Amino acid sequence: MVCLLGHSHIDVAWLWTTEETKEVCKNTFKRVVEVLQRHPNVKYAQSTALFYAWIEKEEPRLFNIIKQLIKEGRWEVVGGTWVEHDCMIPSGESLIRQFLYGKRYFKEKFNIDVKVAWYPDTFGFPATLPQILKKSGVKLLITQKLNWNDTILYPYNLFIWKGIDGSYVIVYHTVGSYEDNPRKLVENRLIDLYMMFLNIRQGLRNILILFGVGDHGGGITNEMVKDIEELKKRLRKNLSVEYCTSMEFLDTLSGVIENKGLPVVDGELFLQFHRGTYSSQVRIKELIKRAEYYLEVLEKLLVVRYLIKRELYERSLIRNYWFELLTAQFHDVASGSLSKRPYNEFRNKLENLIVGIRGSIEKYLIELARYLGDKGNEDYLVFFNPLPRDITFRISCKDLMSYGLNVNENSCYKVLHIPSLGLKAVSLKELMNETPTNGDNVRVYELNGKIILENRYLKLVVDKTSGKVVSLFSKELNVEFLSGKGIRFELYDDRPVLGRVPVGRFDKPFDYFFDAWEVYYLQQPDGVRVKEMTKPS
Incomplete structure (x- = not known):
């Protein structure tokens, strides 16, 4: 059985900014709605809660039409996340929040619980993800990206992925792309090739094909529907061709899953391509990690504040911070494959986000300092430990002098012990009366x-x-502990060399054309050249 599902992979940002992506979403969704209204049997899938939120705000009439198509089962909401995020850079908490805020939006707006994780273009998946997917209510993960492996053809298209805690999820790895062209399926007889490929590898006779134009949107067209009708005529009579959703496709596999069993894959699903993305555009990655840290500190502080003052915090403040951060974790943003304009856009947004979060932290710390220190005329310092362990905090005498304390400036330290997730108010008078210590003789x-x-x-x-x-x-x-060259700075000459192609794709894009996203150390004819930095600026 051939299951066909319309789809448009839309990048939140890549070679364009988010403002352009908004227009892409509007135009794509309008085109898809027109096709679905003309052809009642066609079905379409779309991920990314952010896109729906944009349409809800700026195109309410279009949003209501989509809502009705979802209710009819012809427009399938997939993914369940705020965006199609990178899975390797974000923290575990961020991965959870992607599903928390994405699934909450879809439940509130459409009364649906999304069961399909949708990662058509994400650059690899960590071993921790199955646990998060399982606890988020996900039954099926769909991707095509492992087709891009440049060394080993990924061995399975349908398998059980097992995480480090034993949680598991079913994975369907498409044979084709996330934007197959029905005309090419007809003219090049790709369907026969796909079916033969699946049957040889795993004895599978059902296939899901995603068709449509993606990256910069486009979606499905009336011409594609016409080509699919031609495809039905050309295929063998015993091979049925149907439009179906991803969950309907999963139902067609129930017999295979129950009777034959599926291979089990443990651990990380590593992508053997685009390895250079995790060392490119490092500033974006650094800002994402800082924002994650400060946002975690802020939420912990607000919980402590509630326990002390019994005052609720403004949820919309935290949610808006998270929406900004989760958007910046889109796979092309976080992994480092942006062009100049969107790179500058997200760098500025993340820098401003961090300023906002830190401002909120300072605001609530000052509020708590005043609350806890309101016991007379004494001045207080307030320390907050956001870590899950107790810490020893050393404050230098120079720092104490800046608060007006009369201490000797001799590089001494005042030692404070602060419990895990604890808030401690210490009077300046108490600190001044302590005997200065020299820490660990630093x-x-x-x-x-x-x-x-x-x-x-x-x-x-x-x-x-x-x-x-x-x-x-x-x-x-x-x-x-050190001998020889010690710990040093080195530069590796990693200039592009034409040499590798994805082994799982039927077309063969060369690594040379992704020079910012690749590393070429395996294919340097004269070996990797290294230059030690003896006088770094």
Whole structure:
């Protein structure tokens, strides 16, 4: 059986900004609605809660038409996430929030619980994801990206993916792309090739094909529907061709799953292509991680604030922060494959987001400082520990002097112990009356062109010119940990070399044309050239 499902993979940003993507969504959705209204048997799938939110706000009439098509079962909502996010860069909490806010939106607006995770173009999947999918109510994950492997043809198209905790989810890995062209399916007889491929590999006789124009939108057209009718005529009589949703396709596989069993894949689903994306556009990645950290701190602080003051916080504030962050975790943004304009857009948005979150943290810390310190005329310092473990916090005498304390400036420290997820108010008078301590006898000094950092445990020596760590010595063990070149800065010459193609795709795009997204160390004819940075600026 051939199951056909219309689809348009739309990038939140890639070679264009989000403002252009809004227009792409509007035009694509209008075109798809027109096709569905003309052809009642055609079915279409669309992910990304963000896109629906845009349409709801700016095209309410179109939104209501889509809502009716969803109710009729002809427009399938897939993904269940805020965007089609990267899975390797975001934290576990961010991955959970993608489903929390995405599925909540779809439940509130359409009264549906999305069961299909939709990752057609995401660059690999961590071993922790099956647990998150399972606990989010997902039954099926659909992707095509592992077809892009450049070394090993991925062995299965239908399998059970098992996570590190034992959770599992069914994965369907399409034979074709996320935007197959029905005309090519007819003219090149690709359907026969696809079916033979599935039968040889796993004895499968049912196939799901996603058709439509994607990346910059486009969706499905009346011409595609006409080509599919021609496809039906040309195929063998014993091979049925139907439009179906992804969940309907899963139902067609129930017999295979129950009777034959499926192969089980453990651990990470690693993509053997675009390896360079995880070291490109590093500033975006750094800002995402900072925003994740500060947002986590803010939420913990607001919970502590509630426990102390019994005052609820403004949920919309947190949600809006998360919506901004989750949008920036779209796979082309987080992984580092943006062009210049959208890169600048998201860099600015993330920088502003961090300023906003930090401003909220400072606001609520000041509020709590005033609340906890309202016990007379004393001044207080308030410390918050957002970690899941107790910490020892050292505040320098220079810091204390900035608060007007009369202490000697001799690099001493005041030592404070703060419990896990704890808030501690300490009066300045109490700090001033404590005996200054010198921490762990920390010293930083220069000697013979070297910068030396040491305490009672370790001595670390850095070459002042090159920045190279030339010595790391344990005083307790009387052991030198470094020898030879030590810890240093090196540059690797990674210029593009034509050489690799995806082994699982029927077309063969070369690695050379993705030079910012690839690494070429495996195909340098003369070996990898390395240059040590002896005088970094």
